[in-house]
Amino acid sequence: MVERLxxxxxxxxxxxxxxxxxxxxxxxxxxxxxxxxxxxxxxxDMENLxxxxxxxxxxxxxxSGTDCYCDNExxxxxxxxxxxxxxxxxxxxxxxNYHYVTKFWTDRIHEPFALVMLDHHPDMQPPLFEHIxxxxxxxxxxxxxxxxxxxxxxxxxxxELIRSVPHGYEGMVHFYSDNDLDHEESWKRFSQELISxxxxxxxxxxxxxxxxxxxxxxQGSMSLKELEKLLYIxxxxxxxxxxxxxxxxxxxxxxxxxxxxxxxxxxxxxxxLRLVKAxxxxxxxx
Numbered sequence: 001m002v003e004r005l006x007x008x009x010x011x012x013x014x015x016x017x018x019x020x021x022x023x024x025x026x027x028x029x030x031x032x033x034x035x036x037x038x039x040x041x042x043x044x045d046m047e048n049l050x051x052x053x054x055x056x057x058x059x060x061x062x063x064s065g066t067d068c069y070c071d072n073e074x075x076x077x078x079x080x081x082x083x084x085x086x087x088x089x090x091x092x093x094x095x096x097n098y099h100y101v102t103k104f105w106t107d108r109i110h111e112p113f114a115l116v117m118l119d120h121h122p123d124m125q126p127p128l129f130e131h132i133x134x135x136x137x138x139x140x141x142x143x144x145x146x147x148x149x150x151x152x153x154x155x156x157x158x159x160e161l162i163r164s165v166p167h168g169y170e171g172m173v174h175f176y177s178d179n180d181l182d183h184e185e186s187w188k189r190f191s192q193e194l195i196s197x198x199x200x201x202x203x204x205x206x207x208x209x210x211x212x213x214x215x216x217x218x219q220g221s222m223s224l225k226e227l228e229k230l231l232y233i234x235x236x237x238x239x240x241x242x243x244x245x246x247x248x249x250x251x252x253x254x255x256x257x258x259x260x261x262x263x264x265x266x267x268x269x270x271x272x273l274r275l276v277k278a279x280x281x282x283x284x285x286x
Contacts, residue, residue, distance in 0.1 A: 029283035030240045030276055032088030038081075038101065040066060040094040043248035046259060047266025049092070056085070060094075068097045070133040078104050090276065091244040092269065096217050099123060099246050100138035102202045106146060109241055112197045114151040115142065116234060118227065119204040120178065120220035122157045124165045143172055150197050155190070155230060156181065156207035156220045178220045191233050198239040201231075205247030205268060213268050214249040214261040224268075228275060235279045245272060 037044055040060040051057060058081060065071035070078065082104045085091075093101040099119075106115060117123075123139040133141055142149050154162075155176045162175050174193065180186035205213040207220045208227065234240065249265050251258030 028237060028239055029235050029280045030089070030243065032086060032242070033277060033280065034086050034089030035092070035273065036085050036089065037092045038094060038098070040098050041248065041250055043094060043250060043262065043265070044092065046251065046254075046262040047248070047269065048263070049266055049269060066098065068135050069129065070100055075133065079107075082108065087242045089242060090273065091242065093244050093246045095248045095250050096204050096206055096215060096246055097135050097250070099135045099202070099204055100133050102244055103133065103138045103142050105242060105244060106142060106149065106200055109148055109200065112148050112150050113241055114153065114195045114197045114199050115139075115149055115202065116153045116155070116199050117202045117204075118155045118207045118222075118230060119202070120156055120158060120206045120218065121204070122154050122161050122165050122175070124169070124173070126166060140166070140169075143169060151195065153193060153195070156222050158220065178222070181222060181226055187229070190230070195238060198241050199234060200241050201234060201243035203243065203245045203247070203272070205245070205265065208268075213247065214264050215247045216250050224271070231275065232279055235276070236283055243276070245269065
């Protein structure tokens with residue numbers, strides 16, 4: 001059973017190990033620290049995510065046609081909602097059932113960018129229903145429809161699911177599998193990944209080991225220390241246009257056990273908020 005998480009910051013990826021940004025780097029780090037909470041399922045209420053002036057809450061529980069699959073009505077409603085929000089900052093987008101919401105955020109980026117996704121699933125399956133956006137196919141939709149997305153880097157996906165990715169995307173998608181993270185050479189390769197564009201980061205907490213987070217999907221083996229190291233590398237070396245976080249646990253009831261597991265995810269979310277802001281403070285001024 002997962003123990004309650006009481007995170008602390010351990011900067012395991014030092015400036016020496018990843019290298020200082022070069023003079024040609026500009027405005028590295030997260031460009032805005034605005035926080036948006038898109039509450040589709042009520043999970044964030046169970047997690048006791050703060051309701052204060054620093055977090056903009058958007059109640060999405062009334063939207064139909066959005067759970068796992070997003071129909072035309074849902075697309076129109078979400079495009080309108082997200083169109084009123086700044087792209088920059090951190091967006092909480094609920095459970096992995098709603099990971100496709102990343103597409104709506106990245107649709108609003110009007111310059112070339114690279115999508116860096118930390119996820120145990122590549123989310124590039126051919127859709128079961130043609131022309132219907134889904135949580136399992138949205139990355140493919142981004143690549144097919146958004147000319148500003150020049151590259152996708154997926155970290156932490158299972159080798160089996162990587163092998164099932166449709167052919168034709170080899171030049172645009174780079175994978176670092178769940179097993180790759182066990183090898184130092186892969187970390188070096190990731191830190192030297194040739195990304196010349198600004199970055200948008202998308203995190204699904206199912207990339208984490210069940211020791212650190214609770215989700216409704218099969219999970220990877222990444223530790224919080226490894227996630228911290230990855231975020232440090234990205235934020236220190238690249239301008240980050242925005243980022244989102246999903247993977248909330250959707251309980252079947254409000255039992256004490258379910259509430260305890262929701263609290264674990266709430267702690268991870270608060271940890272990530274503090275972590276990103278702490279790393280941002282370490283990014284040298286330009």
